[in-house]
Amino acid sequence: MTPQRKLDLDPAVVGRARRLAARAAEPIIEMARTHTTVSVERALLRLAGLAGADSDGRPWANHLADAVRDQVGLEHGVALPVWDALVNGPHGSLVELAEAAARGRVSFRLPAGTDEANAREAARRAARAGITAIDRRRAERDRVLAEVGDPAQPWIYLIVATGDIYEDIPQAQAAAREGADVVAVIRSTGQSLLDFVPEGATREGYAGTYATQENFRLMRSALDDVSRELGRYVRLTNYASGLCMPEIATLAGLERLDMMLNDCMYGIIFRDINPRRTFIDQRFSRQIHARAGIVINTGEDNYLTTADAVDAAHTVIVSQLLNERFGHEAGLADAQLGLGHAFEINPAIPESFRLELAHAQLVRELFPDAPLKYMPPTKHMTGNIFAGYLLDAFFNLAGVMTGQSIILIGMMTEGIHTPWLSDRDLALENVRYVRDACGGLADDFVPRPGGFVAQRARQVLSESIDLLEEICDDGLLNAIADGTFGITRRPADRGKGLDGVAERADGYFNPAIEILDAEDPHARHGVPTEEVPA
Structure with a gap:
């Protein structure tokens, strides 16, 4: 249901904001369309079925992509050299080819003539098989939703991540039984800086659990079990950000995750990942999410943990408008744009709750069909657990009053330590009470x-337009370098991962991008829901 218009926003002003956002985004979109990265190329290999790692844990996808880059470069993509070697060599699979390449026993080339045509056809078949697998997982989600039912919004979003996937599973199932509609398994601290995806089930992580394909599979299976037990679908979230954003997005599509944090600005600002690298990675990852029917979560809430939530309110709106444009260009529907914002105004400020309502209602009305994700207070949780519990109740009230779609539970000990299970139970009780009492x-x-x-909402929108005009004049990369978002300066020629970027040459070929660019991500593509196995 589309929310009511309550702020009397001028449609012409809103339209101008969107047009400016589209202008500001266009150079970044063009950059993403004309460049590639090592992670985009590795994502193609993973989509084609390449999995596993050597005895030291280095993935075969990394071995193979690095061998191609060292011998012929990345500017033409890895598809032609890799499938040329497969078609014309003795290796029976991508894994065998990667193992040989790791030992230095493969000579890659850019094929021509008939050899090029054969390599293209073989690569297209492999990419199509991977995308068809993602289509089937999307259809499977539709079938399970029809079977067990979809909970009403707002969905209660809860984080479970002990570092040990086998501890996460019972905790996630217990959280679902206590009311959680979305379970987020956040990644181990620092995984976003790894230029490879770890392999297998993991039992050691710091402040999070490693994002791996096997961990995705295990948790999705466990949540399917508890969904059938409860009679409502429990969604699974993880993070597709950092240096392996395209690969993690691909694995999420293959293992039927439902939501993914997907916002390159988080990696740029808070992990110092090169802006060019991660904007290029973001486009491909969002194309995969669009195809997989995954809802993305953007990270604007994080800006307010470093910047002032009143002074910087307009930067949240600007980022959301840009994310909307980037998302639409990559094929995401409005129903997949889980734009983020947060309840982070200092409670000591007079009228702080009214300001929060103004900001939240503005976001709700600007993006009426988006499943907005509303984040709880963290910056001003002082350690006073009674004040913290009250502040979380005000956050939950604001979320209900302004029709937010996804409410992350706030916990009273957020500012003291990693919250205990008892704190989680109290937090779930808090949000359930407010949601039920104020439905x-x-x-x-x-x-x-x-x-x-x-008036406050219109002021923030006006300031957003002023900033968008500046970005159109100076460029988004320069705005990021100047510390516009989150008051952190990140120049375009610095940061981690820039060496993994390559400008596409004439004749660049990536069959996954070819398919994703050409096809409607939301069409069935010949995979009826009823044909998906239970």
Whole structure:
């Protein structure tokens, strides 16, 4: 249901903001369309079925992509050299080819003539098989949703990540039984800086659990079991960000994850990943998410942990408008744009709750069909657990009053330590109480025309337009370098991963991009739901 318009926003002003965002985004889109990265190329190999790692844990996808890069470069893509070697060599599979390449026993080339045509056809078949597998997992989700039912919004979003996937599973199932609709398995600290995806089930992680294909498979299976037990679908979230964004997105599609944190700005600002590298990676990863029916979560809430939530409110709106444009260009539907924002205004500021309502209602009305993800207070959780619990209740109330779609639970000990299970239970009780007690309050909450809330919302939108005009003049990469978002400066020629970027040459070929660019990501592509096995 489309939310009511309550702020009396001028449609012409909103339209201008979107047009400016499209102009500001266009140079970045063009850069992503004319460049590739090592992770985009490795994602193709993984999509084609290459899995596994050597005895030291280095993935075969890395071995193979690095061998091609060292011998012929990345500017033409890995597809032609790799499938030329497969078609014309003695290796029976991508794994065998990667093992030989790791030992220095393969000579790669850019094929021509009939050899090029044969390599193209073989690569296309392999990419098509991988994309068809993703289509089948999407159809499987549709079937399970039809079988067990979809919970009503707002969905309660809860983080479970002990570092040990076999500890995460029972905790995630217990959280679902206590009311969680979305379980997020956040990654081990620093995984976003690894230029490879770890392999297999993992039992050691710091402040999170490693994102691996096997961990995805195990958790999805466990949540399917508890979904059938509860009679409602429990969604699984992980993170597709960092130096392996395209690969993790691909693995998520293959293992039927439902949501993914997918916002290169988080990696740029908070992990110092090169802006060019991660914008290029972001486009491919979002194309995969669009095809897989995965809802992305963007990271604007993080800006407010470093910048002031009042002074920088317009930077959140600007980033959301840019993310909307980037998402649409990559094929994401509005229903997949889980744009992020947060309840992070200092509670000591007079009228802080009214300001929060203004910001949240503005986001809700600018993006009426997006499943917005609303983040709880963290910056001003002082260690006073009673004040913290009250602040979380105000956050939950704001979320219900403004019709947010996904509410991440706030925990009273957030600012003290990793919350205990008992703290999680209290947090779930808090959000359940507010949601149940105030369920229809969004229908009754209508800010006074011309009042404080409406005026503040229009002020933030006006400031957003001013900033977008500056970005159109100076460029988004320069705005990021100047510290516009999250008050952290990240120049375009610095940061981790820049050496993994290559400008596409004439004749660049990546069959996965070819397919994703050409086809509607939301068409069935010949995979009826009823044909998907249970």
